[in-house]
Amino acid sequence: MALFDHAHQRVVLKIVYCGxxxxxxxxxxxYLHRHAWxxxxxxxxxxxxxxxxxxxxxxxxxxxxxxINGYEIALQLYSVPGQTFYEANRSRVMQGADGIVFxxxxxxxxxxxxxxxxxxxxxxxxxxxxxxxxxxxxxxYNKRDLAEAMPIADLQEGLNPWGVPCVEATxxxxxxxxxxxxxxxxxxxxxxxxxxxLQQAIGAALAV
Numbered sequence: 001m002a003l004f005d006h007a008h009q010r011v012v013l014k015i016v017y018c019g020x021x022x023x024x025x026x027x028x029x030x031y032l033h034r035h036a037w038x039x040x041x042x043x044x045x046x047x048x049x050x051x052x053x054x055x056x057x058x059x060x061x062x063x064x065x066x067x068i069n070g071y072e073i074a075l076q077l078y079s080v081p082g083q084t085f086y087e088a089n090r091s092r093v094m095q096g097a098d099g100i101v102f103x104x105x106x107x108x109x110x111x112x113x114x115x116x117x118x119x120x121x122x123x124x125x126x127x128x129x130x131x132x133x134x135x136x137x138x139x140x141y142n143k144r145d146l147a148e149a150m151p152i153a154d155l156q157e158g159l160n161p162w163g164v165p166c167v168e169a170t171x172x173x174x175x176x177x178x179x180x181x182x183x184x185x186x187x188x189x190x191x192x193x194x195x196x197x198l199q200q201a202i203g204a205a206l207a208v
Contacts, residue, residue: 004100005128007034009072009127010072010074011072011073011074011187012074012075012076013073013074013076013098013099013185013188014075014076014078014096014097014098014099014103015075015076015077015078015097015098015099015100015101015181015184015185015188016077016078016079016080016093016094016097016099016100016120017029017077017079017080017100017101017103018079018100018101018102018117019080019092019102019103019104019105019117020081020104020105020110020113020114020116021081021113022105023103023104023105023110023114023117023142023143024103024105024140024142024143024169024171024172025079025080025103026079027142027171027172028079028101028103028140028169028171028177028180028181029077030179030193031171031177032077032175032177032178035174048094053163054179069175075181075185077181078093078094078097080094094124098136098188099135099136099137099138099184099185099187099188100135100136100137100138100184101137101138101139101140101142101180101181102117102118102121102137102138102139102140102185103142103171104139104140104141104142104159105142105143106141106142106143106144106146106148106149106150107143107146107148107149107150107153108148108149108150109148110149111158113158114158114159116157118159121137132164133162134164134198136184136187136188136190136191137159137164137184137187138164138165138166138167138168138180138183138184138187139159139164139165139166139167140166140167140168140171140176140180141155141166141167141168141169142170142171142176143171143172144168144169144170144175144176145170145172145173145175151191152166152168165183165184165187167179167180167183
Protein backbone atom coordinates (compact mmCIF):
# COMPACT_ATOMS: atom_id res chain seq x y z
CA MET A 1 0.00 0.00 0.00
CA ALA A 2 1.08 3.60 -0.57
CA LEU A 3 3.15 4.89 2.31
CA PHE A 4 2.03 8.30 3.52
CA ASP A 5 4.70 9.74 5.82
CA HIS A 6 2.96 12.88 7.00
CA ALA A 7 5.72 13.67 9.49
CA HIS A 8 8.24 13.96 6.67
CA GLN A 9 5.65 14.98 4.04
CA ARG A 10 6.45 12.09 1.74
CA VAL A 11 4.41 9.62 -0.32
CA VAL A 12 6.09 6.40 -1.52
CA LEU A 13 4.49 4.18 -4.17
CA LYS A 14 5.75 0.64 -4.87
CA ILE A 15 5.53 -0.52 -8.48
CA VAL A 16 6.52 -4.09 -9.42
CA TYR A 17 7.40 -5.28 -12.93
CA CYS A 18 6.61 -8.97 -13.47
CA GLY A 19 6.21 -11.34 -16.40
CA UNK A 20 7.95 -14.28 -18.10
CA UNK A 21 11.70 -14.75 -17.87
CA UNK A 22 13.82 -12.64 -20.23
CA UNK A 23 10.73 -10.60 -21.14
CA UNK A 24 12.44 -7.26 -20.56
CA UNK A 25 11.57 -6.34 -16.97
CA UNK A 26 15.10 -5.43 -15.93
CA UNK A 27 15.65 -3.61 -19.24
CA UNK A 28 12.81 -1.27 -18.32
CA UNK A 29 14.42 -0.33 -15.01
CA UNK A 30 17.89 -0.05 -16.55
CA TYR A 31 16.62 2.35 -19.21
CA LEU A 32 14.85 4.50 -16.64
CA HIS A 33 18.03 4.61 -14.59
CA ARG A 34 20.17 5.64 -17.56
CA HIS A 35 17.74 8.15 -19.00
CA ALA A 36 15.91 9.62 -16.02
CA TRP A 37 13.86 12.58 -17.21
CA UNK A 38 14.64 16.13 -16.20
CA UNK A 39 12.33 16.26 -13.13
CA UNK A 40 13.51 12.97 -11.66
CA UNK A 41 16.41 12.19 -9.35
CA UNK A 42 17.09 8.45 -9.60
CA UNK A 43 18.75 6.51 -6.83
CA UNK A 44 20.93 3.46 -7.32
CA UNK A 45 19.76 0.52 -9.39
CA UNK A 46 20.22 -2.49 -7.15
CA UNK A 47 20.30 -5.70 -9.19
CA UNK A 48 20.72 -9.26 -7.94
CA UNK A 49 21.27 -11.73 -10.75
CA UNK A 50 22.63 -15.19 -11.47
CA UNK A 51 25.72 -15.74 -13.61
CA UNK A 52 23.40 -16.37 -16.58
CA UNK A 53 21.91 -12.89 -16.33
CA UNK A 54 18.56 -13.91 -14.86
CA UNK A 55 17.18 -11.84 -12.02
CA UNK A 56 17.49 -13.94 -8.88
CA UNK A 57 15.55 -11.88 -6.39
CA UNK A 58 14.71 -8.35 -7.46
CA UNK A 59 15.91 -5.15 -9.04
CA UNK A 60 15.17 -1.94 -7.15
CA UNK A 61 15.22 1.54 -8.65
CA UNK A 62 14.08 4.43 -6.41
CA UNK A 63 12.90 7.51 -8.27
CA UNK A 64 12.12 10.86 -6.69
CA UNK A 65 9.62 12.94 -8.63
CA UNK A 66 10.09 16.16 -6.68
CA UNK A 67 7.84 18.04 -4.25
CA ILE A 68 4.34 19.31 -4.87
CA ASN A 69 2.26 21.04 -2.23
CA GLY A 70 5.02 20.29 0.25
CA TYR A 71 4.94 16.52 -0.32
CA GLU A 72 7.77 14.54 -1.88
CA ILE A 73 6.48 12.00 -4.41
CA ALA A 74 8.66 8.92 -4.67
CA LEU A 75 8.46 5.67 -6.62
CA GLN A 76 10.15 2.41 -5.75
CA LEU A 77 10.37 0.26 -8.86
CA TYR A 78 11.03 -3.47 -8.56
CA SER A 79 11.36 -6.25 -11.10
CA VAL A 80 11.00 -9.88 -10.08
CA PRO A 81 12.21 -13.15 -11.63
CA GLY A 82 9.82 -14.73 -14.08
CA GLN A 83 10.89 -18.35 -13.70
CA THR A 84 8.43 -20.70 -11.94
CA PHE A 85 11.02 -21.98 -9.46
CA TYR A 86 11.48 -18.43 -8.07
CA GLU A 87 7.81 -18.17 -7.12
CA ALA A 88 8.49 -17.79 -3.37
CA ASN A 89 10.96 -14.95 -3.92
CA ARG A 90 8.62 -13.30 -6.39
CA SER A 91 5.71 -13.44 -3.97
CA ARG A 92 7.73 -11.84 -1.18
CA VAL A 93 8.86 -8.93 -3.33
CA MET A 94 5.37 -8.32 -4.72
CA GLN A 95 3.77 -8.09 -1.28
CA GLY A 96 2.64 -4.55 -0.58
CA ALA A 97 2.77 -3.45 -4.23
CA ASP A 98 0.63 -0.44 -5.14
CA GLY A 99 0.68 -1.32 -8.82
CA ILE A 100 2.00 -3.96 -11.22
CA VAL A 101 3.40 -3.79 -14.75
CA PHE A 102 3.06 -7.12 -16.55
CA UNK A 103 5.82 -7.21 -19.19
CA UNK A 104 4.67 -9.58 -21.92
CA UNK A 105 7.07 -10.92 -24.55
CA UNK A 106 5.41 -10.24 -27.91
CA UNK A 107 7.04 -13.18 -29.67
CA UNK A 108 4.70 -15.98 -30.75
CA UNK A 109 7.07 -18.56 -29.27
CA UNK A 110 6.62 -16.90 -25.85
CA UNK A 111 2.83 -16.82 -25.85
CA UNK A 112 2.48 -19.90 -23.62
CA UNK A 113 5.01 -18.46 -21.17
CA UNK A 114 3.01 -15.22 -21.05
CA UNK A 115 -0.16 -17.16 -20.27
CA UNK A 116 1.55 -19.15 -17.54
CA UNK A 117 2.96 -16.00 -15.95
CA UNK A 118 -0.44 -14.28 -16.11
CA UNK A 119 -2.01 -17.28 -14.41
CA UNK A 120 0.59 -16.98 -11.65
CA UNK A 121 -0.16 -13.26 -11.28
CA UNK A 122 -3.90 -13.83 -11.02
CA UNK A 123 -3.39 -16.59 -8.48
CA UNK A 124 -1.31 -14.20 -6.41
CA UNK A 125 -3.93 -11.46 -6.61
CA UNK A 126 -6.58 -13.94 -5.49
CA UNK A 127 -4.41 -14.85 -2.50
CA UNK A 128 -4.55 -11.14 -1.60
CA UNK A 129 -8.34 -11.25 -1.84
CA UNK A 130 -8.45 -9.31 -5.12
CA UNK A 131 -9.44 -10.00 -8.68
CA UNK A 132 -7.68 -8.82 -11.83
CA UNK A 133 -10.15 -5.96 -12.20
CA UNK A 134 -9.71 -4.76 -8.63
CA UNK A 135 -5.95 -4.19 -8.54
CA UNK A 136 -4.03 -1.43 -10.39
CA UNK A 137 -1.99 -2.97 -13.19
CA UNK A 138 -1.09 -2.47 -16.83
CA UNK A 139 0.38 -4.64 -19.59
CA UNK A 140 3.46 -3.75 -21.59
CA TYR A 141 3.76 -5.63 -24.88
CA ASN A 142 7.54 -5.68 -25.22
CA LYS A 143 9.88 -6.63 -28.10
CA ARG A 144 7.63 -5.09 -30.74
CA ASP A 145 10.69 -4.70 -32.99
CA LEU A 146 11.16 -8.45 -33.49
CA ALA A 147 10.00 -10.24 -36.63
CA GLU A 148 8.16 -12.86 -34.57
CA ALA A 149 6.12 -10.29 -32.66
CA MET A 150 2.42 -11.16 -32.68
CA PRO A 151 -0.17 -8.57 -33.77
CA ILE A 152 -1.40 -6.46 -30.88
CA ALA A 153 -4.99 -7.51 -31.57
CA ASP A 154 -4.05 -11.18 -31.06
CA LEU A 155 -2.12 -10.40 -27.88
CA GLN A 156 -5.00 -8.38 -26.51
CA GLU A 157 -7.45 -11.16 -27.24
CA GLY A 158 -5.27 -13.81 -25.63
CA LEU A 159 -3.74 -11.93 -22.70
CA ASN A 160 -6.00 -9.03 -21.81
CA PRO A 161 -9.65 -10.08 -21.43
CA TRP A 162 -9.94 -7.57 -18.55
CA GLY A 163 -9.19 -4.58 -20.79
CA VAL A 164 -6.47 -3.13 -18.57
CA PRO A 165 -4.34 -0.33 -20.09
CA CYS A 166 -1.61 -1.55 -22.42
CA VAL A 167 1.51 -0.03 -23.96
CA GLU A 168 3.60 -1.20 -26.92
CA ALA A 169 7.33 -1.17 -26.21
CA THR A 170 10.83 -2.08 -27.23
CA UNK A 171 12.49 -1.75 -23.85
CA UNK A 172 16.00 -2.42 -25.20
CA UNK A 173 15.71 0.82 -27.18
CA UNK A 174 13.69 2.69 -24.56
CA UNK A 175 10.56 2.82 -26.72
CA UNK A 176 7.42 2.79 -24.56
CA UNK A 177 9.34 2.56 -21.27
CA UNK A 178 8.44 5.98 -19.88
CA UNK A 179 4.95 5.65 -21.34
CA UNK A 180 4.50 2.41 -19.41
CA UNK A 181 5.62 4.01 -16.16
CA UNK A 182 3.32 6.94 -16.78
CA UNK A 183 0.40 4.55 -17.41
CA UNK A 184 0.81 2.51 -14.22
CA UNK A 185 1.46 5.62 -12.12
CA UNK A 186 -1.76 7.19 -13.34
CA UNK A 187 -3.72 4.03 -12.54
CA UNK A 188 -2.23 3.81 -9.05
CA UNK A 189 -2.64 7.47 -8.23
CA UNK A 190 -6.20 7.42 -9.53
CA UNK A 191 -7.14 5.12 -6.66
CA UNK A 192 -5.69 7.25 -3.90
CA UNK A 193 -7.76 9.63 -1.81
CA UNK A 194 -5.28 12.39 -2.58
CA UNK A 195 -5.38 11.64 -6.30
CA UNK A 196 -6.15 15.20 -7.44
CA UNK A 197 -2.97 16.67 -5.97
CA LEU A 198 -0.82 13.66 -6.83
CA GLN A 199 -2.03 13.47 -10.44
CA GLN A 200 -0.96 17.06 -10.92
CA ALA A 201 2.42 16.35 -9.33
CA ILE A 202 3.16 13.19 -11.28
CA GLY A 203 1.80 14.59 -14.52
CA ALA A 204 4.33 17.42 -14.29
CA ALA A 205 7.16 15.12 -13.25
CA LEU A 206 6.59 12.69 -16.13
CA ALA A 207 6.17 15.37 -18.78
CA VAL A 208 8.46 14.66 -21.70
